[in-house]
Amino acid sequence: MIDLSVNLSGIKLKNPVILASGVWDLPYREIIDFDRLGGVIYKGVSLKPKEGNPPPRLTETPCGVINSIGLENEGVMNFIEEILPTLKESNTAIFSNIFGESIEEFSKLSSLIRDVSGIEVNVSCPNVDKGGLLFGKDPNIVYSITKSVCNETDLPVIVKLTPSSANIVEVAQAASDAGASAISAVNTFQGLVIDIETGKPLLKRGVGGVSGPAIKPLALYNVYQIAKSVDIPVIGSGGITTYQDALEYFFAGSSAIQIGSAIFNNPLAPIQIIDNLKKWMERKGYKNLKELKGKYE
Template sequence: MSASGTFGYGVDEAQKVDITKLGAVICKGIFLKPRDGNPQPRLVETPAGMLNSIGLQGVGIDKLISDYAPVWGKWDTPVIVNICGESADEYTEIAKRLDEVDGVSGLEVNISCPNLHKGGMEFGTDPQVAAQITSNVKAATSLPVMVKLTPNAPDIVSVARAVADAGADALSLINTIVGMAIDVVKQKPVLPNGIGGLSGPAIKPIALAIVYKVAKSVDIPIIGVGGISSANDALEFILAGASAVQIGTAGMINPDIFGQIVNGIQTYMQKTGTADISELVGKAGLR
């Protein structure tokens, strides 16, 4: 899958990248209203990673339904919409609006974006709040619901358990990790909010450890995400307990990587005599 916020709404992107290799396209996070996002600068490159402070620039739900969903409806590749909210009610409202919209195959609830003043990550750090939003969204839609969690929670396992108990169909782990860079000439943070979200290979071991830990604590599928840049990386997440993976930063840099990773996994399965990928899920776990 393409990770949210790294593949736009998929429509322009499908002209440039072969999406038939993707298990799903996860579109950029959406609010009810259009948003400008954060001012420049929005990006900083860091060792083996990058910080972003995009701030969920987006078109709003009306345009998504009128302009993009009809295109998605014609694809074989399913589209999962990443939904955001400045309030708990906004998630519910968006979930209602998207229910039974042709072209939308599932929801990913974003309670984990570090770049917002209101909403986002603050909903994903408290198990009770996260569970409440999850059950509200579940009640508002017939679509499958996965919840994307933040590694910036004090106890992500508790959040994961609470969200699973609240009825989530799957978890995506992890969103970006809070990070910072400072301009030593200006003596100020580079990013306008001070902090941003760290992604890329630098966060892969952290994401992997979280997937491994959470996989032992919940019974719903986990989608692994965080710095995956090769078939080897993807296999590590699967062996740690992920049933599927999302590619973010690596796909922005190498748009051909989706197919390469799929091919690499297939080659590995042939070499290891693996008939079905599910045989590998969590195999590295010491249960």
């Protein structure tokens, strides 16, 4: 019998596969059987509804996509009143992902959200002018935001980091010192695509966030560095499309993983990863994920 369950500082998941924030919305429930997933993280919500950036704001790149959505969302009250009750129909762990333009906004958001398995704090969006990377690159600000969120909620707090910081390990340690239960690593990498007909950026905002297979080795290295430096669990994110990718993340020290852009090409990727991971572990004689974790030290 293979045991795929994980315990992230008290957050119990039936398996380590989590649907990442921002790449899906409720209609995906018709394609992906959410009951099979370890968890789902809803897209970033802010205090007030946000329109996001003007289009074009998503395009393909070699081995992935680049986006500048800019956290379009209907606001936290819509999440609490409309989205959460629907998500609760599924037998999976539900996480909210929050985004604030100030420490006070992060505090307020976390005081409002209840009845989820945890709050993922997004201090890593590359597509906004206020907050986002300005916060996420600075260990002192990440410490303050994490502390203020932890003071406002009894829920587990997961801090989602940007690979754009000068020293991501320092930022992870700041989040851990401030009381985070886990780290998500990493959000998208800043990138650029130019339309050669106009000579201008293809995305209206110019810069965007790159995700998908192109970033996997880069994200994996960040995860590896963080996992050996902090005591709290790391949830790996970046370019995972197959169970082989997932295994690399576990060997590098991830306790769980997030699947993001992979679902654009193959919505069933998360389910296939769970099934194939189990088969691989059976074949290799592993009984649980702890036996895999951090083998590369």
